[in-house]
Structure formats: structure tokens, C-alpha cells
Amino acid sequence: xxxxxxxxxxxxxxxxxxDAFAQTKPKYNVLFVAVDDMNDWVGPFGGYEGIKxxxxxxxxxxxxxxxxxxxxxxACNPSRASLLTGFRPSTSGVYHNNQPWxxxxxxxxxxxxYFTANGYDVKGAGKIFHNAFxxxxxWPVYFDVPKSPEPxxxxxxxxxxxxxxxxxxxxxDMGDFKVVNQGIEYFSQKHDxxxxxxxxxxRPHLPWYVPQKYYDLYPLSSVKIPKxxxxxxxxxxxAGVKIAKPKGDHQFIVDNxxxxxxxxxxxxxITFADAQIGRLLDALENSEYAKNTIIVFFGDHGWHLGEKxxxxxxxxxxxxxxxxxxxxxxxxxxxxxxxxRTVNLLDxxxxxxxxxxxxxxxxxEGNSIVPLLKNPSxxxxxxxxxxxxxxxxxxxxxxxxxxxxxxxSEELYDHENDPQEFKNLAKDQKYxxxxxxxxxxxxxxxxxxxxxxxxxKE
Numbered sequence: 001x002x003x004x005x006x007x008x009x010x011x012x013x014x015x016x017x018x019d020a021f022a023q024t025k026p027k028y029n030v031l032f033v034a035v036d037d038m039n040d041w042v043g044p045f046g047g048y049e050g051i052k053x054x055x056x057x058x059x060x061x062x063x064x065x066x067x068x069x070x071x072x073x074x075a076c077n078p079s080r081a082s083l084l085t086g087f088r089p090s091t092s093g094v095y096h097n098n099q100p101w102x103x104x105x106x107x108x109x110x111x112x113x114y115f116t117a118n119g120y121d122v123k124g125a126g127k128i129f130h131n132a133f134x135x136x137x138x139w140p141v142y143f144d145v146p147k148s149p150e151p152x153x154x155x156x157x158x159x160x161x162x163x164x165x166x167x168x169x170x171x172x173d174m175g176d177f178k179v180v181n182q183g184i185e186y187f188s189q190k191h192d193x194x195x196x197x198x199x200x201x202x203r204p205h206l207p208w209y210v211p212q213k214y215y216d217l218y219p220l221s222s223v224k225i226p227k228x229x230x231x232x233x234x235x236x237x238x239a240g241v242k243i244a245k246p247k248g249d250h251q252f253i254v255d256n257x258x259x260x261x262x263x264x265x266x267x268x269x270i271t272f273a274d275a276q277i278g279r280l281l282d283a284l285e286n287s288e289y290a291k292n293t294i295i296v297f298f299g300d301h302g303w304h305l306g307e308k309x310x311x312x313x314x315x316x317x318x319x320x321x322x323x324x325x326x327x328x329x330x331x332x333x334x335x336x337x338x339x340x341r342t343v344n345l346l347d348x349x350x351x352x353x354x355x356x357x358x359x360x361x362x363x364x365e366g367n368s369i370v371p372l373l374k375n376p377s378x379x380x381x382x383x384x385x386x387x388x389x390x391x392x393x394x395x396x397x398x399x400x401x402x403x404x405x406x407x408x409s410e411e412l413y414d415h416e417n418d419p420q421e422f423k424n425l426a427k428d429q430k431y432x433x434x435x436x437x438x439x440x441x442x443x444x445x446x447x448x449x450x451x452x453x454x455x456x457k458e
Contacts, residue, residue, distance in 0.1 A: 028330065028356050029191075029293040030115070031183075031284060032198040035273055036076065036127055036205040037313065038299035040322050042270060044338075049224070052217055052271045055278030056324070059297060063328030064337040064373055070384040070396055071301040072346050074313040074320040076205075077101065077130035078387075079300045079345065084110045084129060084138070086349045086364035089387045093447035096389070100133050104450045109361075111349050112138040115196040118358050123186060126179035126200030132453075143182045145202060146175035150209055157261055162249060162311075164208035164265025166215045171275065174210070176201045180276045187287040194356075195289075199280060203273045204303075206312075208265030210272040218267045223260045226307050227420055233309055235424040237409030243316070243388070246309035253306065263305055294355055295328040296348055307420070316394040316403045317421055318413075321386040329355055329373050339376035342384040342396050343369050383441045391446050395438045402426075402438035410435065 040047035044060035045067065072082040078089045081101035085092070085108040094101045102108075109117070116122045125143035129135055134142070149169040156165035171177050183199045203210060233241050244250075253259050277297070284290055302320045304310040313320045323345065327333060332355070346366030353360060354368045371378045383397045391406030401421065403411040410426035412435060425431050 027194070027292065029194050029289050030120075030196045030352060030356065031280075031293050031295045032111075032128075032196065032352075033277065033280065033295070033297045034080070034126075034128055034198065034200040035277075035297070035299045035324075036200070036202050037301070037303050038204055038270060038273065038324060039302040039319060040324060041267070042274070042324050044326070045322075045324050048267065050222070051267060053274040055274045055281060056297070056326070059277075059281060059295065059326050059328065061336050062333075063295060063326045064333045064339055064376055066325040066327070066339050066341070066343050066369075066372075068340055068342045068384070068396070068398060069298070069323050069325035070321045070342065070344050070386050071323050072344055072386060074301045074315060074386060074388050076127075076300055077133060080129050081105070081133075083300075083345045083348055084112070084135075086111075086346065086361065086366060088346065088365050088385070088443055088445075090393070090443040090446050091365065093390075093450035095387065095449060096452070097130060097132075098452045098454070099450040100453060101450070102133065102135060110135060110138045111352065112196060112198060114349075114353070114358065114361070115356075116140060118356075119193060121191055121193045121195040122198075123182075123195070124198040124200070125182035126176070126198075127202050127205075128198045128200040143179065145200075146178045148175040148202070148209065149173050150207070154207070154209075157256075157258055157265075158207075159252065161207045162252075163206065164262055166212040166268075167209040169211055171211060171272075174203075174272070174276075176203055176273065176276045177279075180280045183280045184283040187283045187289060191289075201273050201276060204266055204269035208262075208269045210269050214268035214272045214275075215264060217271055218264050220260050220264055223264050223267070225259050225263055226305055228306060228309075229420075229422050232307075232422060236308070236411060237405060237407075239392070239405035239407055239409050240316070240403070240411060243314065244308050244310040249311035250306060250309045253311065259306060262311075266303070266305060292330055294330065294352065295326070296352065297324070297326045298345060298348070299323040299325075300345070314388065316386060316388050316392060316411075318396075318401060318415075318419075320388075321394060321396070327351070327369070327373060329370075332370075333373045337376045339372050340398060341369075341372055341376070341378070341380040342382065342398055343367075343372070344382075344384040344386075383438065385441055385443060387443070390449055393442050395441045397438060400434060400438055402435060404439065404442065412438075 155163035
């Protein structure tokens with residue numbers, strides 16, 4: 001049954017596209033690397049001084065670093081569903097992790113489906129779609145997410161899977177190591193057709209259980225908690241405070257004196273993920289595909305570690321919505337390139353289609369960033385929009401973050417003078433014109449919530 005479903009999905013795409021893919025022979029392979037819950041605390045993005053990410057740093061020197069890249073939604077399922085289908089959360093109604101996306105996007109041609117229909121060999125391994133709603137029709141070949149070791153008595157420092165601790169294990173025992181092995185093996189094989197290989201790492205998603213050696217890199221005495229101010233939520237509307245839930249995770253962290261330990265766990269998990277990324281990139285570099293493979297590396301959304309008295313993602317502030325994004329395009333991107341233009345993960349789909357000379361899909365709601373790969377400082381008139389729940393949106397320009405909640409309440413932050421978003425300027429009349437300008441980028445469509453299912457974890 002599963003094989004039939006996969007084949008029927010491919011047939012559907014081929015029928016929809018007709019013979020379009022025969023018009024242009026694809027040239028480049030694609031390595032699509034998705035990392036779960038990784039915020040800007042990685043070397044090229046400057047979020048944490050002293051982070052150890054040598055492999056991501058190396059990739060950054062090779063491709064274009066997008067310093068102002070944002071997710072379409074600050075949660076795994078809606079972020080990945082939007083990226084992989086090309087439709088905003090506000091267009092699909094998929095806003096949260098407990099909303100299956102395929103029932104409301106029955107005819108969507110996902111990114112891997114599109115590459116399959118255009119003559120590519122396609123394989124996925126690890127977390128690409130949200131685990132609970134992986135899409136069989138998208139994967140001719142797929143390697144599921146393996147389990148990783150856990151401490152014998154969990155939780156150790158937190159509660160439920162909101163927890164952090166070294167684990168008595170080697171890298172080889174970890175699920176992400178096994179996922180990367182799939183990519184390494186793939187690069188060692190002969191491929192007659194161009195390929196689209198998607199590798200999805202789980203860490204630094206909770207729980208932050210990684211081998212002791214990664215914790216040892218960040219002694220507690222050297223750990224720095226984020227810069228915060230007292231009563232940071234005092235000028236935030238009730239809708240924002242409700243999202244922050246300061247009496248939840250944050251109060252637990254403070255009451256139990258776990259802030260430094262939690263930051264340590266997150267740092268350790270990022271460096272563990274970086275080590276696996278390094279193994280993958282080294283295998284590509286040493287293969288016959290090194291010179292004709294596009295690399296797209298991204299985090300699916302940001303992560304708070306106490307900023308705005310908030311932990312996890314699930315918010316419309318900078319920490320939850322900013323993501324690491326690096327693109328290497330052979331013969332196009334220049335080494336050591338950095339772009340300060342505002343881009344969105346929705347832009348990946350049309351970008352890869354253009355880079356691989358595939359027929360353009362006008363219905364996609366992202367914008368190809370190929371012009372920025374050619375010239376990172378090119379003129380760019382596309383503010384980035386992030387959505388969290390029905391009618392709640394953030395618009396990010398290069399200078400401003402404007403948030404409007406479903407009840408009409410607002411936040412406005414001047415990133416040139418207030419990069420931590422400490423002061424909400426929304427009620428200051430002298431910024432009314434700026435708010436009106438930013439509001440023009442708010443989605444015109446706000447579809448009601450898609451049906452939900454019961455789901456135990458993030």
C-alpha cells in the first residue's frame with residue numbers, strides 16, 4: 001500500500017506538470033540540510049559569543065550567509081509544511097504542530113515531489129517534514145528518524161522532555177549520526193541522474209541529551225545567559241504575554257536555578273549537530289559530486305532561552321523567528337558572501353527550482369533569492385512575514401519588526417537601535433506611518449485553523 005501511494009503521488013505530479021520537465025535538462029544536484037530548533041547561536045550569525053560551530057563556519061565561508069532570514073511559522077510542523085509546499089500558514093490554515101497539513105493541501109506538489117517529477121533521484125533521511133506528519137507521497141526513498149539514547153532516570157534537570165543532561169553514549173549511538181550516515185553512503189554511490197538529498201537533524205531539539213564531550217566544551221562557569229531586562233513584558237500586549245507564558249517554563253528555570261545549565265545543554269546540542277553536519281559536508285567534498293551540488297542549510301525556526309521571559313519557539317519575536325540560512329550555488333555564489341536582505345524559508349522552494357533550471361511555479365508564495373546569490377546587496381523589496389496562530393503576524397524589514405495580533409494589538413521594534421526588542425514603540429504616534437507601511441505586507445488571506453489531532457510532543 002505504501003509503495004502504491006508513493007507511485008500515485010509521483011504520477012499525479014507528472015500529470016500536473018505534463019512534459020515541462022523534459023524541456024530543460026537539470027544540471028545540479030541538491031543537498032538540503034534541515035536542522036531542528038537551531039536559532040542564530042551559530043558562528044556566522046553571531047547569536048552567542050564563544051559558540052563552537054567550525055563546520056557551519058566553514059560552509060559559511062563557501063556560500064552566502066543570509067543574516068536576516070526568518071521562518072514562515074515559529075513551530076516545526078507549520079514551518080516545514082510551508083517551506084516544502086510553498087504556501088504560507090495563513091493560506092493553508094496550518095498554524096500549529098497538531099494540525100496535519102496534507103488533508104488541507106491535498107493537491108500540493110511538495111518540493112521533493114517536484115524534483116522527482118523533473119527527473120531527479122530523491123531521498124529523504126531524518127526529520128524533514130514534522131515527524132508526526134511525514135508525507136509518504138514525497139519520498140521514493142526515506143530513512144526514518146532513529147531514537148537516541150537517554151539518561152537512565154529522566155527528566156534530569158527539567159520536566160517531561162523539557163530537559164538537559166549529558167548522556168552516556170558515543171556519537172555513533174545518536175540518531176542524528178545514523179541519519180548522516182545515510183547521506184555519507186549516498187555520496188559514495190554512483191548516480192546516473194541528478195539527485196535531491198534531504199538530510200534532517202533533530203538536535204538541538206529537546207531534550208538536550210548529547211554525549212558528555214560536548215557539555216565539556218562549555219563549562220558552567222563560562223556559560224552566559226541571554227541579555228535580558230526586568231519586566232520586559234510590561235509593554236507587550238496581553239496577546240503577546242499569553243504567548244510568552246512567563247509563569248511556565250521561565251518561572252521553572254528561575255525557581256530551580258537552571259538557566260545556565262539549560263543554556264549549556266543548548267550549546268552542547270548545537271555543537272553536536274555541527275559535528276554531524278561536518279561529517280556530511282566532508283563526505284560531499286570528497287565525492288565526485290562536490291563541484292555540481294547545491295547546498296541549502298537552514299534551521300526550521302528560532303528558539304528563546306529566556307528572552308521576553310519565554311522559552312522554546314512559539315512566538316513572533318526575533319529569537320523565535322530568525323533562522324540560520326546558508327546557500328552555496330556552484331558557479332554563482334561567491335565565497336565569504338553575506339546578505340542583509342530580509343528573506344524567508346518560503347523562498348527556498350522557488351530558489352531551488354530556478355537554480356536547477358526547473359519550470360517556474362507561479363503559485364508559490366515565496367520569492368527566488370537567486371538575485372541575492374548573485375549580488376547579496378541587490379535591491380530587495382520583500383519584507384519577511386512570520387505567522388503564529390490565526391491572525392497573528394510579524395513583518396520584518398531590515399530596520400523594523402512589526403507585530404499585529406488577531407485582536408488588533410501591536411508591537412513595533414527599531415532594530416537599528418534596539419536589536420533585543422526591549423522597547424515596544426507601537427503606541428508612539430510618530431511611528432504611525434511606519435506601521436501603515438509595514439502592515440501592507442500582512443497576508444491578505446487568513447484561513448481558519450485546519451483540523452487538529454492529539455499529539456504528545458513538539
